[in-house]
Amino acid sequence: MKRLYRVLAIIGALAFSTIPALCDSLASWKDGAARSAIEDFVRRVTDPASKDFVPPERRIAVFDNDGTLWVEQPMYTQLAFALARIKELAPQHPEWQANPVLKAAIDGDMKTLATSGEKGLLELVMVTHAGMTPDEFQANVTDWLAKAEHPRFKKPYTALVYQPMLELLAYLRENGFTTYIVSGGGIEFMRPWAKDVYGVLPSQVVGSSIKTKFEMVDGKPALLRLPDVNFVDDGPGKPVGINQHIGQRPIAAFGNSDGDLQMLQWTTSGEGPRLGMIVHHTDAEREYAYDRASSFGHLDKAMDRAQAEGWVLIDMKSDWKTVFPSAR
Amino acid sequence: MKRLYRVLAIIGALAFSTIPALCDSLASWKDGAARSAIEDFVRRVTDPASKDFVPPERRIAVFDNDGTLWVEQPMYTQLAFALARIKELAPQHPEWQANPVLKAAIDGDMKTLATSGEKGLLELVMVTHAGMTPDEFQANVTDWLAKAEHPRFKKPYTALVYQPMLELLAYLRENGFTTYIVSGGGIEFMRPWAKDVYGVLPSQVVGSSIKTKFEMVDGKPALLRLPDVNFVDDGPGKPVGINQHIGQRPIAAFGNSDGDLQMLQWTTSGEGPRLGMIVHHTDAEREYAYDRASSFGHLDKAMDRAQAEGWVLIDMKSDWKTVFPSAR
Numbered sequence: 001m002k003r004l005y006r007v008l009a010i011i012g013a014l015a016f017s018t019i020p021a022l023c024d025s026l027a028s029w030k031d032g033a034a035r036s037a038i039e040d041f042v043r044r045v046t047d048p049a050s051k052d053f054v055p056p057e058r059r060i061a062v063f064d065n066d067g068t069l070w071v072e073q074p075m076y077t078q079l080a081f082a083l084a085r086i087k088e089l090a091p092q093h094p095e096w097q098a099n100p101v102l103k104a105a106i107d108g109d110m111k112t113l114a115t116s117g118e119k120g121l122l123e124l125v126m127v128t129h130a131g132m133t134p135d136e137f138q139a140n141v142t143d144w145l146a147k148a149e150h151p152r153f154k155k156p157y158t159a160l161v162y163q164p165m166l167e168l169l170a171y172l173r174e175n176g177f178t179t180y181i182v183s184g185g186g187i188e189f190m191r192p193w194a195k196d197v198y199g200v201l202p203s204q205v206v207g208s209s210i211k212t213k214f215e216m217v218d219g220k221p222a223l224l225r226l227p228d229v230n231f232v233d234d235g236p237g238k239p240v241g242i243n244q245h246i247g248q249r250p251i252a253a254f255g256n257s258d259g260d261l262q263m264l265q266w267t268t269s270g271e272g273p274r275l276g277m278i279v280h281h282t283d284a285e286r287e288y289a290y291d292r293a294s295s296f297g298h299l300d301k302a303m304d305r306a307q308a309e310g311w312v313l314i315d316m317k318s319d320w321k322t323v324f325p326s327a328r
Numbered sequence: 329m330k331r332l333y334r335v336l337a338i339i340g341a342l343a344f345s346t347i348p349a350l351c352d353s354l355a356s357w358k359d360g361a362a363r364s365a366i367e368d369f370v371r372r373v374t375d376p377a378s379k380d381f382v383p384p385e386r387r388i389a390v391f392d393n394d395g396t397l398w399v400e401q402p403m404y405t406q407l408a409f410a411l412a413r414i415k416e417l418a419p420q421h422p423e424w425q426a427n428p429v430l431k432a433a434i435d436g437d438m439k440t441l442a443t444s445g446e447k448g449l450l451e452l453v454m455v456t457h458a459g460m461t462p463d464e465f466q467a468n469v470t471d472w473l474a475k476a477e478h479p480r481f482k483k484p485y486t487a488l489v490y491q492p493m494l495e496l497l498a499y500l501r502e503n504g505f506t507t508y509i510v511s512g513g514g515i516e517f518m519r520p521w522a523k524d525v526y527g528v529l530p531s532q533v534v535g536s537s538i539k540t541k542f543e544m545v546d547g548k549p550a551l552l553r554l555p556d557v558n559f560v561d562d563g564p565g566k567p568v569g570i571n572q573h574i575g576q577r578p579i580a581a582f583g584n585s586d587g588d589l590q591m592l593q594w595t596t597s598g599e600g601p602r603l604g605m606i607v608h609h610t611d612a613e614r615e616y617a618y619d620r621a622s623s624f625g626h627l628d629k630a631m632d633r634a635q636a637e638g639w640v641l642i643d644m645k646s647d648w649k650t651v652f653p654s655a656r
Binding site for chain 1: 462506519530544549551571573574575576590593594
């Protein structure tokens with residue numbers, strides 16, 4: 001009897017694993033070096049007869065978010081959220097008017113805000129992201145995303161994800177990979193929608209965070225978000241975040257900026273088959289064109305290292321048939 | 329064609345899901361309140377017709393490790409590891425002899441070590457757990473576990489896991505749960521063996537940690553473990569660690585000491601069906617009998633709260649047919 005179940009289970013598993021071979025999982029990818037690099041890598045690590053075979057539990061792929069999975073121009077979406085939130089909260093906080101950074105944010109004075117640098121941005125994040133429970137914060141994010149529109153595309157931000165990357169995420173999962181987001185963005189900013197939009201569970205999101213504390217409120221246990229940085233998951237922080245959350249070195253990494261340099265290095269310097277890819281924003285018409293001169297998604301050192309490291313550039317303009325999902 | 333595959337996939341899935349109903353997954357559990365609490369809960373959350381049905385992605389169960397999944401007497405296994413390591417390393421570090429805490433640890437002078445309190449223990453952990461890569465540390469753990477023996481049972485520590493809890497972990501996973509370890513012990517102390525012993529992946533281990541930094545060594549990327557506490561995953565830290573790693577509130581929690589109190593509170597105060605259980609060490613003959621007076625696995629407040637909170641005590645002596653796996 002047990003044998004019968006095993007046979008049926010295998011049939012079920014085979015049915016699943018055969019689907020990607022029958023239809024074009026990467027339909028939005030043109031034939032070319034980028035697509036071939038993905039398909040060759042997946043074939044090598046999934047073929048049990050290959051010397052490069054990797055068992056499913058070690059098939060870990062990590063993806064940056066801003067500029068790799070969704071649009072990061074003209075500013076990070078989380079910054080747009082923080083600016084909207086501070087405007088919304090300002091009437092209850094007249095004391096913020098005395099703080100030049102917060103006043104600039106409330107007034108939408110981006111020039112003053114930019115000159116305040118990282119410290120100013122941190123101040124903005126703290127007053128808009130702390131002082132509430134994780135559930136309340138995630139509800140704020142969900143509410144804002146439901147009504148906010150991208151200034152150029154006039155669409156919800158969650159519609160401005162890259163269709164070819166959605167296909168890539170699904171294709172990897174169909175082939176036994178576990179897909180993680182490893183982003184400089186806030187872990188709890190991404191969690192409320194990553195499952196619906198990317199198919200990535202809350203436990204598969206790694207990101208920056210502020211400290212959180214446990215307390216009893218009116219006899220009920222609660223978590224409170226504190227205005228205190230816990231972890232910055234960017235640059236050299238990404239391999240640290242990966243080690244902390246995933247506990248295994250990934251075999252594939254996808255990024256688009258120098259903030260992904262160390263994640264790409266860490267991933268592709270391990271033994272056995274490795275894949276490192278960089279989304280290169282070359283398409284001013286359908287999306288944006290930027291790299292070395294941009295402050296959001298600055299791509300300079302990682303591009304210089306790409307050839308020597310064997311990282312494959314994804315040329316948005318020539319490698320992608322479509323950029324955004326059509327039905328959103 | 330797609331429909332056929334879907335049907336086959338469903339057959340495969342059904343084959344899997346029917347297996348637990350046919351054999352006794354909880355063979356080492358005697359009939360009684362504890363076993364019934366587990367089975368009733370699983371039935372309620374997995375039956376699609378039940379008003380308490382929970383979709384698989386929200387079926388999260390968290391387990392303490394020391395004293396809940398494996399033996400924690402006469403001392404935490406990680407402390408036995410640290411004591412063995414410091415003896416092994418001492419010849420290369422004559423300077424440690426000048427430090428009374430480290431000298432006591434090297435000499436096995438447990439009385440002096442105990443009076444040094446938490447600060448002393450931390451010092452011991454830092455010199456034995458930091459200054460190496462995570463891979464090197466995990467290799468140390470693996471090597472030690474392969475040769476170390478429990479002083480009373482004369483068996484490897486990984487053989488002194490509780491057979492009924494192994495069955496419970498597997499039973500929950502068969503029923504669509506994801507099982508996590510949430511322990512005050514070191515996250516990287518547990519990861520190297522949690523998969524083989526418990527079926528828990530490295531990404532599903534939440535624990536205490538020291539800081540880690542990314543650096544380039546001879547042109548190769550590396551992680552270095554630093555002698556600096558990063559996170560203490562104990563007591564009120566457990567809900568924080570759960571939130572950080574898993575990003576969802578569990579629906580079932582299993583602990584055995586006051587260090588699990590807040591995890592139990594956090595888990596069982598959520599809406600919908602919840603299960604909280606406490607392993608009560610009542611079996612001096614087959615394992616140990618301890619609760620309110622013990623320093624390792626101190627169980628006092630959590631036991632006082634159990635009845636009011638609806639947490640079910642697992643009486644080791646009367647609820648478990650066997651304690652340890654027979655074949656190890």
